[in-house]
Amino acid sequence: MSDSQTVSAAVAKLYDIYPFPPEPLLDEPPPGYNWRWNWLAAYNFCTGRKPQNQNIRILDAGCGSGVGTEYLVHLNPQAQVVAIDISKGTLEVAKERCQRSGADRVEFHHLSLYDVEQIPGEFDFINSVGVLHHLPDPIRGIQALAKKLAPGGLMHIFVYGELGRWEIQLMQRAIALLQGNRKGDYPDGVQIGRKLFASLPENNRIVKREKERWAMENHRDECFADMYVHPQETDYNIDTLFELIDASGLEFIGFSNPGFWQLERLLDKAPELIERAKELTQRERYRLIELLDPEVTHYEFFLGRPPITKIDWSADNTVLDAIPELNPCIDGFPSQTLFNYDYQIVNLSPAEFEFMQNCDSKSTVSDILTKVELGLNEVRKLLKLQMILLTPNYS
Incomplete structure (x- = not known):
């Protein structure tokens, strides 16, 4: 092998x-x-x-x-x-x-x-x-x-x-040293790691990082093993x-x-x-x-893999002719306060909210703006925030 x-x-x-x-x-x-x-x-x-x-x-x-x-x-x-x-x-x-x-x-x-x-x-x-x-x-x-x-x-x-896993690397090496020729016995590695964390001083840098960043998920042995006793990591x-x-x-x-x-x-x-x-x-x-x-x-x-074509929405006519729809990865709509695609809170203005309510996957931006008082820059802002998707209309 x-x-x-x-x-x-x-x-x-x-x-x-x-x-x-x-x-x-x-x-x-x-x-x-x-x-x-x-x-x-x-x-x-x-x-x-x-x-x-x-x-x-x-x-x-x-x-x-x-x-x-x-x-x-x-x-x-x-x-x-x-x-x-x-x-x-x-x-x-x-x-x-x-x-x-x-x-x-x-x-x-x-x-x-x-x-x-x-x-x-x-x-x-x-x-x-x-x-x-x-x-x-x-x-x-x-x-x-x-x-x-x-x-x-x-x-x-x-x-x-x-850089952010420096303390993890140190603990991985410590466990490996203590395992010696039992490396590959993963339950043994988990047991050693648990004892190390339980025994080290509370102000130890590795312990503090574990408590701050990883402890909530690492109470499960599957997570602890994946993090600290994995046989291969780059x-x-x-x-x-x-x-x-x-x-x-x-x-x-x-x-x-x-x-x-x-x-x-x-x-x-x-x-x-x-x-x-x-x-x-x-x-x-x-x-x-x-x-x-x-x-x-x-x-x-x-x-x-090319061709990957990124569209430029700087031309007003291109935006006006496009068909908008809501990003499928937003949570809380219809509401002026909702979570965006990254689960960050977004507060919509009344006009932005009304615009999004009119995104029916059929109407163009131009159609919607005849009913909603919103500028094209505000539409571009919604696009930049990933609140809406636009489909260009080349017909």
Whole structure:
């Protein structure tokens, strides 16, 4: 068995013992939404417009216990979903989860990401959350996925960041040292880790970070094992992240939390430094931000296979002729106070609220503005806030 196969077998063993994520199985669709798994919302975020096609193929690459798979099926009612995972035990949990919640448009395969070429055809949307960083060769993994992405398709990726996981790395190494030749006995590793946290002083940096950030989820052994006794983990920084992205051959579209990557939120009091930072490349600015705010525990972002056409809504006629509809990932409408796609509270003005009430997927912006006193810049604001989707009218 090669080193890569040995590591993959160890990863599969961990998840056979501790299926992850350990979310409860429900006899109904999952609550809420994750907009990154909704094709309409994700496509709009990446391109500025509603996608032309909703009858798509989705790949959940490394589906684990099926939490994301379940959402992908329920949030994309016209899509066909394929899910793969290396752990047979975890895959059984995923199958039961989807069966119980009525997520019946999904096909499961016990398969490594490396072997994804065995699945015929291409995919319009590939979701891979928390997987690439657990592969012995992440570059080989992302390249395998990239080959399955259709032209114009999107890939949603989540990988770990080294700066925000520094204390986790220390505890991982401490547990491994104490395990010695029992490394690979995951319940033993969990027991050692629990004893360490119980025994260390309360003001210990690792203990404080655990209590502040992770303790609520880590009371479950599945989460604790995934975090502290995993046999394979690669943590990234901006430089190594873009090495991974560049190796995929795909286009980097952007991080799914763009607000974090604005230098102004950190250096608003030093405009001269913001001005100086304009001399840096975009990637250097990203690196500067994470160095100044080293809370990055993970990177979540979108890649695409060209042609990815981003629409420009700066021309008034283009906006006026477009057909608006509500973003499917908002919660609380109809109300002037609601949650946006990122579960942030948004307070609509009376005119904005009235505009959104008139978004019937048939009327153009021009039609609605004959009934509602709202300016085009306010319409663009709703679009920028991801409150509405626009479909261009080229007829």
